[in-house]
Amino acid sequence: MARYKMTKTKKDSIYKYKDAAGNTKYAYRYKFYDKFQNRQEKSQQGFSTEQDAERALIEVKADILDGNQSYVTSANYKLIDWLTIWMDANKTNWRIGTYELYERHIRLHISPLIGKMKLTKITNMVMQRDLINPLIEKGLSQRTLKSVGRIVIAALNSAVDERIIRNNPVTKLDYGKFNGKKDGNYFSEEELKLFLNYVYKTEPTSYYTIFLTLGMSGIRKGELAGLRWSDIDFENNTITIERTRANKKVGPPKSDNGYRTISINKILINQLKKYKVWCIQNKWEKQMTVEKDSYVFIDRYKFTPISDTYVNDALDYLLEKCTYDLPRITPHGFRHTFASILIANKIPVVSVAKIIGDHPTTVMNVYAHSLSRVEEETVELFNHFNIGEG
Template identity: 40%
Template sequence: MKMYKTDKDDDLYYYFNAKKEKRWLYRYRYYDAFGKRREKSKQGFKKENEAYRALLEVKTAVLNGDIKEVENENLTISEWLDIWYETNKNQWEISTCENRKLIIETIIKPLLGKIKLTKLDKVTYKRLFINELLKEYSPGSVAQYHATFKISINAAVDSEILRRNRFNKIIIPQPKKESENFYTASELREFLEAFKRYENITNYTMVELLAFTGMRRGEAMGLKWSDVDFEGLTISINRTRDANGIRSPKTKNSYRTIKVIGELITQLKVYRKWCKELMISFGKHLSEDDFIFINKSTTKPISHTVIRYAIDRVTKKENLKRITVHGLRHTHATILISKRIPVKVISDRLGNTPEMVLNTYGHSFKELEEESVEAFADALAL
């Protein structure tokens, strides 16, 4: 390709592409921090002024000592995340490594990975990342993903690849307070009755299981028929499943076997019979290794969004208080607390530590504390 120097700058050129169209480019030579000669170039500009502005940005960056920013101009977010992770993983706790690796691979890269690190602006970040995540995840989860991304960007600033972290002041909408995100026992019964009227047997059975056990959604989706002991009235949690696949439960406390009420076992028996008939209609046989909750149209495991949409439909139709899927877990916990079940028993059932239960449901224990004071006063009066 033949280049012609322009009058505007010695490092600015024009040329003609294969279609005989006039285009501009720049080629700028400079020395890096080690005194090694380097060159930065870019072509394809349709206007001379566009190429000139881009050249001036490069020259300014070099003069200001921002050489790394120039050299890493084409570094994608995906590439930077790999560099950041591999560089720092040995300094992090194992749980932190696993968590950040999961967020990087399943959350950040799919949405932002192909974008150049130096080109991502705040508006694009909010549109492609924050807003998209809020469609699928709770504000609390989105805040966690955002925090991980900010940490990686701070590292890019420390490495002088970026001048500043432009994502620090982005605010994630606050999630609904846990004190509001649950049903009382009577509200739960009303909700389940409405749910049974409007939703299919798969959705109803899963919602009943979530409410009657306090399981996390991913734990319920990961259940297989082999995890249910119909005679012993127990269910074992051995895995979790979501949009990102199958993996181990959230923590070591999450591995557990819990007792369940007969009403739930009866519903599971009815649902198992339905599943067997459905599988036969597809020329298949139900296996103990099959996931419990399946799609009636395909017999494949249901999507992680199915129950969320079902709850929205039912609460809207019946004008009921709207709670999240996780709110069914809170419902289970608050009902147990109201019945004065010991914290250790509740935490074992939920797969949490007693400290986590106290921190999450402090408002409920506060109410019980006030009741205990009144009860003591009444006792003395007698």
């Protein structure tokens, strides 16, 4: 509460004051004891009339008498405060990939736009105007927009369950019309070749192996970080995905479909062999060893397992230096690139889903842009029949 000179009115706990513009405003300041017999004070200012201030005070008193003190004591919660509490409470219940996705959307999109807003001030219109519309203008895909919206809605529902707010006012959001625009988070096949060639010339061991693996296997960043040498079969040219690693924790893959063994090409298997020799040599100099269950990908300076931000930082660094005009993508974009290339080469959706560890329906939804091109090409296959022209 801004420090204005308050004058007590004849109404109990109601005050009046002059704001910065010289207008008469009203406020209430109500002292009470919580259920632990600790002295508390609830206050609010900015009311235009004495009656408005008194009406709001009556609601506060009613909540306290009804035992709903949590509505009173938590009324000043900001959205980011509650999101932090909500995320912390659920981090052991969610899959690591889910937690990482939520954390990224909160950090990049939600917090900068509406993080400082009080929970009680969030409405359907506020969400649309201050969060969704600006993200639409930034060009985010519908899929990302819906993911961001679902996070806030789920957090608000949890706040209702915990009696932080009375209800969730966000009922329906408009994510704009789908305009056929790609998600934007992938390279074309030619762009992938240019990027990998650049990385090979710039940093032919650690960084190159990481992005070659992402680009030629379609595995997720967390799956990459969780790979152990025992997961790589150099005789049969396969990689087995059994875990994911993020936030210094190891967990299962994103879904049951995530458990899989995939075949990899000779380019990748040969690079992994070279990389293993590099790991052994560098760790030996630091009196460290490469064991069967050692994590494959390590920091190129510390030689310890890569951190959560290691791949992102490496990608940002390389794209910043790269002389080619390449789009800015995230590590997950290599997964999109891999799947799109497979689909463009007419690999069946079921096979693509099995390789990348997703459900076929998810593949069809996410990679609709690639599938539509394949459908158009498939139709053209029959043009040479020339039926009825003989």
